[in-house]
Amino acid sequence: MTKPEFVVEPAEPSLDTTLRIRVRGLPAGSEAVLEAVQPDPMARPWKSSATFVADAAGELDLSAVAPVTGYPGVDPMGLVWSMTRGRKPRGAERDRRLLPPAELTLVLDAADPDGDGRLGARTVVHRHRWPAGVQRATVSSHGLVGTMFWRADDGPRPGVVLLGGSEGGLHELDAALLAARGFAVLALAYFGRRGLPRGLVSIPLEYFRDAITFLTARRCVQAGGVGVLGASRGGEAALLAACVDERVRAAVSVVGSAVMTQGIPALDHLDTILAAGEPSWTLRGQALPFVPQRVTDRMREQIVAREAVDLALAYDDGLADADQLAAAAIPLHRTSAAVLVATAGDDRMWPCGRLSTVPTTRGSGAWEHLDYPDAGHLVAAPPYGPSTELVTGGPGVRFATGGSPAANAAARADLWPRIAGFFTEHLPGRPA
Structure with missing residues (x-):
């Protein structure tokens, strides 16, 4: 069975750019939990999660499908705006760079229908606060x-x-x-x-x-x-x-x-x-x-x-x-x-x-x-x-x-x- 993977476009976006977030390689009709994590420059983590159901082709497209649980409605950036702030980890240091990129980590977790294990995927998107040029x-x-x-x-x-x-x-x-x-x-x-x-x-x-x-x-x-x-x-x-x-x-x-x-x-x-x-x-x-x-x-x-x-x-x-x-x-x-x-x-x-x-x-x-x-x-x-x-x-x-x-x-x-x-x-x- 194909392992699930994220497809995120564009690859190097500005912070104000809409992302198209897709997942492919899931079991058809399966439930999958997507989690988003993005630390702010003060090293405080912002997190969200939502549960989706894959289509008949085993794919998810956040611009076309609403989550079963999580943020309301169809919204390609729902995982981002629905993030809530967490406690700063002990020892974490603020990013002292001027307008550093926002590092968005996307994590997938789904049940493996062929066994007792889990299916997972992970990707990181660097969203630029200070765009190139x-x-x-x-x-x-x-x-x-x-x-x-x-x-x-x-x-x-x-x-x-x-x-x-x-x-x-x-x-x-x-x-x-x-x-x-x-x-x-x-x-x-x-x-x-x-x-x-x-x-x-x-x-x-x-x-x-x-x-x-x-x-x-x-x-x-x-x-x-x-x-x-x-x-x-x-x-x-x-x-x-x-x-x-x-x-x-x-x-x-x-x-x-x-x-x-x-x-x-x-x-x-x-x-x-x-x-x-x-x-x-x-x-x-x-x-x-x-x-x-x-x-x-x-x-x-x-x-x-x-x-x-x-x-x-x-x-x-x-x-x-x-x-x-x-x-x-x-x-x-x-x-x-x-x-x-x-x-x-x-x-x-x-x-x-x-x-x-x-x-x-x-x-x-x-x-x-x-x-x-x-x-x-x-x-x-x-x-x-x-x-x-x-x-x-x-x-x-x-x-x-x-x-x-x-x-x-x-x-x-x-x-x-x-x-x-x-x-x-x-x-x-x-x-x-």
Whole structure:
């Protein structure tokens, strides 16, 4: 009898590439357990397993068949997004390489119909966080803190500024993967790093102008305008950048906001952060208005009970004040950039749907809105990583982020190529 074997394509994928995982050589109609293991750079193992039934030819194709047990439905990357984090093995050391490959190990276990033993197979797939052909350079001039990624082949590429959220950046993984798709990407930090403000407080919008000036001066960047991509608070910043700099030809806001929201000072407790009432942004030295937040009674109950906090509740009062909301609306009528807004219907970090779709006069550019009604806040990452953790750490609390592992994974898989396609359509030059 033929021994079972894995067939995985492509052989050397980028991390954001869909894998076609097949098994052949199984007994027809037999049950087989597939296990996936992938350590993260901190040496913590992520694991999943699912049980499948081989077809009449003794084959499994994860892009065509749902598991009997495991993740729900037919999903070629279900074994990956359904992985849960395990305990770091004693003595295991973190991988100190920059953006090391993700080593995905696939293991098969099935009953041997010709005896009392087991049938097995194993393969390892190296999924590249830093794809081949992509160059990297740190940026520490012109008052900027960032990292450039671009493909080192012929011709300039469409330029994109990539902004992080309430952590301030830098999202080097996202930038490297986007560069592999044919863009020249500046991953930009705007607070929380040496040489920058400690918190998201009174960030001058001129900083983003300086970043665009730096990016457009690079030889690897196509002339004629750039894109700005941000998630969460970075999505808010991306829309603001489009309004203050006409060189922005396309702006993407993922679970972001079309109104300016309250600043986040570098303090240790949620109460004191929200009570500070600091502005997030300035322009020409003047603080810009914002929608405030406060700790609600329900949030207080969650904090006392040590539950994950729904930070989205903190915006209820601010969103109910029409005058305050109008004053803090981002002046999108000032931009001619094409705008893509992506929202998540179960975002529990902040009400990104309401914040992103407040009544406002839009600019003259194209406008596109994608909504993922069952997803939560964590949809901005590139696809095909584990999506099972729905709670994240915060200042003295834990935050609920919303959605479900399956819904968040599906949103990421749909959104990421749409972002690249949006920039391809609206930026000068063409990625290749």
